[in-house]
Amino acid sequence: MIPEIWFARLRPLIGVAVLVGGWWMLHASRAVDPVLLPSPVETMAAFWKGITQGTLGADFWKTIVRTLLSFGIALVIAVPLGIVLGSSRALYESIEFAIDFFRSTPASAMFPLFLVIFGVGEKTKIAVAAFGAALVILFNVAYGVMGARKQRQLAARVMGAPRVRVLTDVTLLESMPQVFVGMRSGVSLALVIVIVAEMFIGSTDGLGQRVMNAQMIFDMPEMYAAIFAAGLLGYVMNLVFILAERRFVHWGGK
């Protein structure tokens, strides 16, 4: 009984083992040039060394700060707008097309425009990432508010709640699961844009710049280590949001 439970718990690690095993075999059999594909051990060593002795930690931190800053700006702008948009069907319908068009435009296509506006530097990276994340959050908040089931709002109305209180006490809470979907997508998108911006918009730090530099000087273990760090960052951010949602929207799915 007990071993079976343990096997079930360890099941997610099977995929990891297969991946690392396959990687190691590709490396060991020299099917791929070892210069292009260092062994998992070399990569982890580079990661560890980068964190403990090198500048990987600093780049890691820089990317986190940029991502969270742009996410924060996006949140402050998009949540109130999303609520306003979701509360009025007429307003939503009149600007849906315009927003949907911008949302469908790849944020990376906006780099040159933002460069012109904000100049080469920190502001542009954060602005583009905030722009991309804000549109995703905006839509999800608006959908959440619009799609909130009507009965609880009616219940609050009949109990004498004024319109504003129906919104704050019922509709907003009702839309929370969708808002969290928006926040998760928003933070992932912000990370993607920040990494790309670090690669191409005159950066001296950040994980994106680190990947790019390592590639240029052909330091493959270093490059894989930086990619791994970016992946880890994305995964942890998503996890944090899932845990926050489970705690805050405790009634979700019940």
Next chain:
Amino acid sequence: MTETSRRWYPEGTHITVRGLCKKFGGATIYDNFDLDIPKGRIVSVFGPNGCGKSTLINMISGILPFDAGQILFEGKEASETRIGYVFQNYREAVFPWMRAIDNIRYPLQYLDIPKGERQTRLDRLVESFEVQFDLNRYPYEMSGGQQQLVSIMRALVVDPEVLFLDEPFSALDYEMVMFLRGRLQKVLRERSVTTVLVSHDLDEAVLLADEVLLLTKRPTRVAERLKFDVPRPRTVDTTVGEEFIRVKTQALDIFQREVRK
């Protein structure tokens, strides 16, 4: 029409519906519909499927707008009246983000009464319902019947002038239904609240009512109003009594006549 004539209402009548019109799409549900509902009594509404039973109480309670007509509570508008409403679907009526006790407390904040009085009212209500389970739990941790009890208590905590119940027991198992009917009758008798109950179960409609309102098919009119004056509390034993069977048989006859029309 002058202000005084608009505000006039017959003695002993609580709710007056005059010239009510409502269309859904192309279908006329109500056309020039009149109705008086007496004060302090329990009226149950019964009628063919789709005749607009719920529509009627939704319009009276102010949840649903109507096309024309006038609905007054002793001469007042719905917005000036303390209304309690219990939905059929309790799962989507209680607030899952609040504990049960906070759900019940919620409407009290919109009453113009001091804080201490609010707590007194809450305590008195919990006492008169003899609640046996923990009200500090969240609705999703409770059974369906317990959730509906919370929903009923939330409607009653404000001491409503009128209570509307839209098929409140139809999604619950029989044991729970009997229990809730008992508690509800007890509290309604203590407080003599004007109550309008929509039911698709004729036994229930007769059992709980002082008066059964039978409706016709669309466009809906009042087919008949049947009095049921058996003393309370009414239990399962009431349903085998002579008077119950007489009223129920009469209601069924009228219902079948209306459905065949």
